[in-house]
Amino acid sequence: MRTPHGAVRGRHEHGIAVFRGIPYAAPPFGPRRFRPPVPPEPWDGVRDAGAFGPTAPKPPYSAAFSQYLSDPVVPGDDCLNLNVWTPQPDPGARLPVLVWLHGGALTRGSSAVPVYDGRAFARDGVVCVSLNHRLGVEGYGLFPDAPANAGLHDQLAALLWVHDSVAAFGGDPDRVTLCGQSAGAISIGALIAAPQAQGLFRRAVLQSGAPEASDRDDVRRMVRRMAARLRIPATAEAFAAVDRDVLLRVQAEAGRLSGPVLGGPAFGIVVDGDLVPRDPLDALAEGDVARDVELLLGWTRDEYRLWLVPGGLLERVDRLGAFAVAVGRARCHCGPDVPRGYRALLPTASTADLVGQMVTDRLLRLPLHRLADARSGSAYVYEFAWPSRLADLGACHALELGFVFDNGEVPESARLAGEGAPRELAREMHGAWVRFATEGDPGWEAWDASHPVRVFGDGEQPYTVYGPRDAHLALWPPGSPEADAPQPDAPETAGPAAERPAAATDGGGTEPRAGAAVLRRLRRPGASRRS
Secondary structure, X not given: OEEOOEEEEOXXXXXXXXXXXXXXXXXXXXXXXXXXXXXXXXXXXXXXXXXXXXXXXXXXXXXXXXXXXXXXXXXXXXXXXXXXXXXXXXXXXXXXEEEEEOOOOOOOOOOOOHHHOOHXXXXXXXXXXXXXXXXXXXXXXXXXXXXXXXXXXHHHHHHXXXXXXXXXXXXXXXXXXXXXXXXXHHHHHHHHXXXXXXXXXXXXXXXXXXXXXXXXXXXXXXXXXXXXXXXXXXXXXXXHOOOHHHHHHHHHHHOOOOEOOOEOXXXXXOOOOOOOOOOHHHHHHXXXXXXXXXXXXXXXOOOHHHHHOHHHHHHXXXXXXXXXXXXXXXXXXXXXXXXXXXXXXXXXOOHHHHHHHHHHXXXXXXXXXXXXXXXXXXXXXXXXOOOOOOOOOOXXXXXXHHHHOOOOOOHHHHHHXXXXXXXXXXXXXXXXXXXXXXXXXXXOOOOOOOOEEEEEOOOOOOXXXXXXXXXXXXXXXXXXXXXXOOOOOOOOOOOEHHHOXXXXXXXXXXXXXXXXXXXXXXXXXXXXXXX
C-alpha cells in the first residue's frame, strides 16, 4: 500500500486489512522537540506495518487507576503514527472513515489500547483510523520560546494525512467522522473550530468531553511546578535538555493534586491566536464556524465515579459532607443555591453523588447542551446508563468505550465493565455509531426544543427520553459555563523558577497553601484523575 512517504505492508486479520504504526509526521525530538510537527522522511522499499508504533512519552497510571484502565507503552521516538483498519483496501471503495482520538487527560493513553481495536468498524463497512499524538508537557506545555498546543497540531497533521492518503486504503476523504472520548472529545471541539481544519471532516462525535480552552495561567502553573522541581528555567529549551524519564516522573508529581472534580492546574488546550483563535465552545455556539459539521454528543450517567472510586476518594467525599459540597461549589464557581437545588432534586443521593453530578453537569452536560442548542436539527444526544458489574463504578466515565467499539470480549474491556457485559447493548450502540459515520443519522431524532436524548443500557432496549437533565441544568445561572474566555497574551519573561517568589505557594506550585491543603485533605496517593 502506498502512502505519501513510502509503501507499507499490513496484515490480514479476521478478514480485515490492518496497518499499524504508519508515520504521519517525523519524530518530535531533538531539534523538533516542542515544535509543530513536520512530515516524516520518505523511506525506500516497503515498511512493515504489522505492529503498533511507539507511544508518546507518558507517566503510568497509579496502581489504583491501572486496575481499571490499560495503557500500553511501546518504546521509541517515532511516536507520531497512526493505524488503519479497512475491509477493502481499494481506492475505488470510497467507504466512510472514522478517525479515533483517545482520552487520557492529554497526559496518558494511546492508540494501542486494546479496547480501541477498530476491526468491528471495518467489519461493518467503516475504515477506522486511530492515532498517537504528543501528551503532557511535550504536547501541551506553555513556554515563552515555543508555540502552544503542539499535540493539537499533531492531530491536525494526522487529519491532513487522512485527507491525502485514506482513499488508497478504501476510505472516502469527503466522508470523515472525527470521534473521541474525554480529552479526545475536548480536542475534537478545538479542531471543529480551528480554521486550519475546516473541510477535513464532515461529522464529529464527542463522548464525555466538551469544547473548552484551559486557562493559560493554569497551564503555566504546571510548567512552573515542574521547573521548580527540576531547578531549571521554565523554557522549552531548558525542558528539552532534561532526561525524558525524569521529565515524566516530575510531571506526574506536579499533577498529583489535579483532577476534574477537585480542579487544580493541568495541561490543556489553550487559546493561541492561531490554531485556537478563541474559546472553542464560544466559537461553535456563537459563530458560524463549521455549521455543516453534524454532531453526536453525549455522556455517561455516572461520569464522576471513575474519578472518585479509585483510591477511595468517593468515601472521603462522603465523610467530609458539607465541606465537600463547599469544595464542589468552589470547583463549579457557583453559589449555595445550586447544591441546594441538587439536594431537592436528589433527596436520597449521597454527598459524593450530589457533588459528582453537580461537577459532571458543570463540566460536561451544560456545555454540551449549549452546543446542541446551537446546532439544533444537526446534533444528536445520548446518555450511556448501563452500570458496570464492578462495585461502585456505576455507569462511569469511559465505560461506554467497549460498547462503541463492540470489543466486550477483549480482557481490557472487562477491567472496567466486569464479566458478562451485554452483547446486545454493544451491537445497538456500535450500530448507532456506524450509522452516524455512514449516513449522519444514528437512529433517533435530532436535537430540538424538546431535547431528545437516546438512553443506552437502562433497560432491554435503547429508548428516547425528552429533557432528562433539564431540571438540573436549569439550576445554573445563565452564562455559568462560560467564564471569561482565555485569550492569548504576550510572552512572559523566561527566568529560572527559583527567581519567582514562593512564599505564598506550596511545593513550587502557585496555588495558595490553604487551597492545596483542601486538595490534600480530599486526595491521598493513588486517587484518580480524569481519563
